[in-house]
Amino acid sequence: MAPRTTKQFEEIRTERRAQILDAALHVFAEEGYHTASVSKIAKRASISKGLMYNYFTSKEELLKTIVLEIFEEVMEGMDMKPGEVLTKEKFIHTVHFGIDIAVNNPHRWKLYVSLTFQPDVMPVIMAEMMPHIQPYMKSLSEYFGKKNYDDPIAMMRIYSAMVDGIQMHCILDPENFPVQKAKQLIIDQFA
Amino acid sequence: MAPRTTKQFEEIRTERRAQILDAALHVFAEEGYHTASVSKIAKRASISKGLMYNYFTSKEELLKTIVLEIFEEVMEGMDMKPGEVLTKEKFIHTVHFGIDIAVNNPHRWKLYVSLTFQPDVMPVIMAEMMPHIQPYMKSLSEYFGKKNYDDPIAMMRIYSAMVDGIQMHCILDPENFPVQKAKQLIIDQFA
Amino acid sequence: MAPRTTKQFEEIRTERRAQILDAALHVFAEEGYHTASVSKIAKRASISKGLMYNYFTSKEELLKTIVLEIFEEVMEGMDMKPGEVLTKEKFIHTVHFGIDIAVNNPHRWKLYVSLTFQPDVMPVIMAEMMPHIQPYMKSLSEYFGKKNYDDPIAMMRIYSAMVDGIQMHCILDPENFPVQKAKQLIIDQFA
Amino acid sequence: MAPRTTKQFEEIRTERRAQILDAALHVFAEEGYHTASVSKIAKRASISKGLMYNYFTSKEELLKTIVLEIFEEVMEGMDMKPGEVLTKEKFIHTVHFGIDIAVNNPHRWKLYVSLTFQPDVMPVIMAEMMPHIQPYMKSLSEYFGKKNYDDPIAMMRIYSAMVDGIQMHCILDPENFPVQKAKQLIIDQFA
């Protein structure tokens, strides 16, 4: 019988990979990174534990991959060129996008935030992310500078904190949290 | 040797208990709840593992105790009677106190927040807390109602989210976060 | 495409086989039998794991094959007919050949010796070899008998032990071990 | 009830430790280091796997401990001061002792030799030992120098090889190998 073509193999791998990542994300979100067991992830992905290790070298790599994937999605969605000066429209788009992404990906976001508070897992990942976040924070500071705030960096920090708080509540109680109103308040306050 | 009096025993117990809780808090904060080992906690408290189990029935109980302790401290500090109608001064005090407590107890607070995102540990504790939080949220809603906001409950939620975000950033970057300015912004916005 | 002839297929098989054995030998020698993984062997032989199992039924068979191959090479090189009475020249040739084979095939020999000390793998192989070694040991005993040693079998054992020791050191430190001098000493002592 | 005294704890630990090392030695010798499982060692020592890790941090540490213990025993038994010039009597004692130790500790010695051929385990240990072996090799070289051999270092190497070969055969076939005769031959040849 003819062996599988390279393309067939690639398709299998791509699909399986996604399957595993999806399973991992859900199990991580449901139980937390440490409590989640590889067995459970494999079971949820309907594959054997061994196969998981054919795709990812460790439980930690699974985590890193998930976190970096959403991070890239965010950075891309923000669509901010390094050094770019924000217009009001762009700023407003940023607010909407930044909050919506948490609303639309509650699992991923929950995982992401929970990791921020787990001193043992994140340092490596955070270190990798920081350089990419810097320009975004700089753009924000400059935007606030343009608006004649006396301490634009402080404003940027407060703005970020408030958005993070809103994201948090969106995740923890998506049913009841008044997202739209919250966005409007942020925009009225900072834009 | 003269036998110890009951009172002496009690003193020893009280002190030991505090010793253990303090050790646990630090180890939890440094390594995260799951990564922290009972051995390490015992070592840090300079007692044996066995003795720890004489004071707390499990690692989880240690956690619960810590969380509930800070929770009680918060509720007490808020000093809000059920059904009480907030004055502006009281509201402002609430803002200050709520943020300061995170600033002054970063370890405890970090632990507290991280647990909020660990679905496997907290549910029990959260369930226990909820009834105590309700009246506080009600008081806030009513305060916002008095100020003629059209949806005071939504305001209360947004306010809470923003304060939580600020607390978070205070913990994660205590050096650089502009706490005072943030408080002022909150007060200007909501008081 | 013209179908391959039977002969062509055979050639491919022979070559592949050698390829695999060579890869296995090197990986075994570099990492030890147990540590070596089939994946690595396949990779080194530039074939798939599956194909390897088409040629050898197991990792252990790979090992057996390698060991038996060198064993046959040795027996052939010794060129000793069963029952043959050794001349001095033949004995000297035996010494040279026996030591040179280790010098010239350090990988194979190292593997061979290491297995001698791994009780879990060799018994089967050793059992298979023993009958072939017997006549060689007998010839040696008789040679020593002719030379009026009072216990020729003991001499044969001691001689073998010393040669083995020399082989060992040749393998472990080929740069510095004085092979020629060692051979001469053996010959002076026993021939 | 009175807690155990420190001395009692020490006794328990000393005994258990020996128990575990003994079990490990036998299992290693019977199955080889890699094939031996920690479970089996624990079972043979009649303790739980967990307890083993209370005494040794890893399977590898078990191995190191065993190897270093016998190594120290050997060095002590050789009783050779660094820089010491060997007398004939001392040299003869060395031969006897060096071979007897293998005869008397076949398990340990077998383990020791097998490791010499396992490229993945020993490097670290060997590196640690080398400095201690150097002076011993130097003393031997000097002894052979005194006897007017033209290349005393070569003689020392050949001597070592032969002794190693004899040790090897003593271990592999203790019943039949003529130890006494072998010693005598070595002494006649080199002393």
Place this chain on the structure above:
DNA sequence: GATGAATGAGCATTCATTCAT
């Protein structure tokens, strides 16, 4: 009260081997 030896279930990870294509 106090100790730390002891347990055992659980976990991440590896790897020889099989099998559909």
Place this chain on the structure above:
DNA sequence: TATGAATGAATGCTCATTCAT
């Protein structure tokens, strides 16, 4: 013939918890 995805049993190791003293 040839591939590499897939399996699953086994392994080293950890750690909350118990218990004899």
